[in-house]
Structure formats: structure tokens, C-alpha cells
Amino acid sequence: MPEVIIVEDADQAGQLVARRIADAIAARPNFVLGVATGSTPLTTYQALAEIATREQLPLDRVQAFALDEYVGLPEDHSESYAKVVDREVAERLGLAPGNVHVPSGTAADAEAGTAYEAAIREAGGIDLQLLGIGSSGHIGFNEPGSPFDSRTRVVELIDQTRHDNARFFPSVDDVPTHAITQGIGTILEARQLVLLAFGERKAAAVAAALQGPVTEAMPASVLHRHPSALVVIDRAAASKLED
Ligand code: GLP
Numbered sequence: 001m002p003e004v005i006i007v008e009d010a011d012q013a014g015q016l017v018a019r020r021i022a023d024a025i026a027a028r029p030n031f032v033l034g035v036a037t038g039s040t041p042l043t044t045y046q047a048l049a050e051i052a053t054r055e056q057l058p059l060d061r062v063q064a065f066a067l068d069e070y071v072g073l074p075e076d077h078s079e080s081y082a083k084v085v086d087r088e089v090a091e092r093l094g095l096a097p098g099n100v101h102v103p104s105g106t107a108a109d110a111e112a113g114t115a116y117e118a119a120i121r122e123a124g125g126i127d128l129q130l131l132g133i134g135s136s137g138h139i140g141f142n143e144p145g146s147p148f149d150s151r152t153r154v155v156e157l158i159d160q161t162r163h164d165n166a167r168f169f170p171s172v173d174d175v176p177t178h179a180i181t182q183g184i185g186t187i188l189e190a191r192q193l194v195l196l197a198f199g200e201r202k203a204a205a206v207a208a209a210l211q212g213p214v215t216e217a218m219p220a221s222v223l224h225r226h227p228s229a230l231v232v233i234d235r236a237a238a239s240k241l242e243d
Pocket residue numbers: 036037038039040041067068131132133134139140141161165
């Protein structure tokens with residue numbers, strides 16, 4: 001069972017997770033951080049940037065690897081995950097551009113997946129992978145039914161996910177239909193997983209992932225198979241958990 005910490009709000013979660021990441025970076029300056037996009041990890045990035053400035057964390061050798069990327073958006077599209085990771089992570093933390101990696105959504109094919117896996121290996125593997133959870137239970141863009149041994153690959157997004165992410169685009173029709181994502185097997189190889197979830201909208205997926213069967217039908221349930229998984233959620237996201 002993953003360790004579960006229930007916090008008051010997203011800010012408190014951000015402080016807690018950022019503190020752990022900062023301590024790990026201080027101990028290991030070539031730390032490899034797996035980053036998630038979406039709204040959920042933003043307070044963590046903000047808190048980490050504040051700690052980094054205050055404590056003069058050595059970030060020049062830290063590498064970041066994104067979980068996923070939309071397929072087919074122009075590279076400079078403001079909602080491409082390459083741009084989001086630049087804006088929310090790299091610029092805030094002052095990471096060297098060459099140390100920030102996002103799978104290619106413009107040349108997204110089997111080769112792009114293999115190249116991304118090779119880059120992760122070359123960096124020595126991911127030390128800590130941040131995860132959000134989709135309302136479908138997805139992690140990265142691994143929708144229900146994704147094999148637990150899947151690797152980085154191109155996937156089709158389900159309608160529910162495209163509707164959830166429509167808030168970042170003019171309309172749901174503008175949300176890409178495909179993405180390239182680290183596979184569940186890839187994610188499981190990170191040395192530590194930290195899943196964050198806030199709000200009532202995530203409560204059903206959180207309960208199914210933590211207290212339902214471990215099944216490919218609920219991707220986040222795979223956290224039970226990881227030796228070091230932490231789940232940090234607010235009370236609303238925890239509201240469907242049973243004692
Ligand atoms: C997105 C991303 C995931 C993210 C999840 C939740 O589509 N591909 O990596 O964790 O869905 O997003 P949010 O944090 O905005 O709720």
C-alpha cells in the first residue's frame with residue numbers, strides 16, 4: 001500500500017513535496033526529477049523554486065523528464081507540454097535547457113519512444129517521478145487498459161480526458177486526439193513515485209486506485225506494485241476513501 005498523506009490544501013502539499021525534493025537534491029546534485037504537467041503539481045514547482053532561491057540549492061546538474069506530450073501541436077504552441085515544462089519548471093528553477101527533456105510530439109513514432117527511454121537510462125534513471133491522476137485514473141497519458149508493462153509510446157486519448165483538458169484550449173475540438181507518454185512500465189522504474197491529487201473531481205479515481213483492485217482498468221492502482229510510492233491528497237480528493 002502506498003503511504004498516504006492527507007493535507008489541508010494544494011499549497012500545503014506543494015510545501016511538503018518540495019521539501020522532500022529539495023532535500024534529495026541537496027544530497028545528490030545530479031538528481032533526476034520526473035515532472036508532470038496539468039494544474040496539480042504547480043504548487044510543488046512554486047514551493048521548490050522558493051526553497052531553491054532561499055537555500056541556494058545547486059540545480060545546475062539537475063535533470064527533468066516530462067511524463068508526456070501531446071501529438072501534433074506545433075512546438076511553440078503555448079499548451080504543448082514542452083512549453084508548459086519550460087514555463088512552470090525550467091524557467092522557475094533556472095534549469096539548463098539541455099537538462100530538460102520532453103518526448104517529441106512532432107516526430108512522435110516508435111522511434112521517439114525508444115529515444116526517450118534511452119535518454120532516461122543515460123541520465124541514470126528517474127529518482128522521483130511526480131504524478132497527477134486523471135479523472136479516468138490515468139497516470140501520464142496511460143488511459144484505462146494500458147498494460148502495466150507498457151513503455152513510452154503514442155496513445156489515443158479518451159473523450160473524458162479531452163474534455164477534462166479542454167480548459168487549456170479554445171474548445172474540446174482543439175484538444176489533440178493523441179499523445180506520447182511514458183508507459184506504466186517506464187513510470188514504475190522511477191526510484192520513487194509521488195502522486196498528488198486535489199479536489200472532489202479526483203475523489204472517485206483516488207478511492208479506486210488506493211482501495212480497489214490492482215488492475216490495468218485503473219492505471220493508478222499500479223502504485224501498489226511500487227516499493228516507494230507516496231500519495232499526497234487534500235480532504236476533498238480523500239473524501240471517497242473508506243476507513
Ligand atoms: C493530464 C496529464 C497528466 C496529469 C493529469 C491531471 O492530462 N497528462 O500527466 O497528471 O492529466 O491533470 P490536472 O492536474 O490538471 O488535473
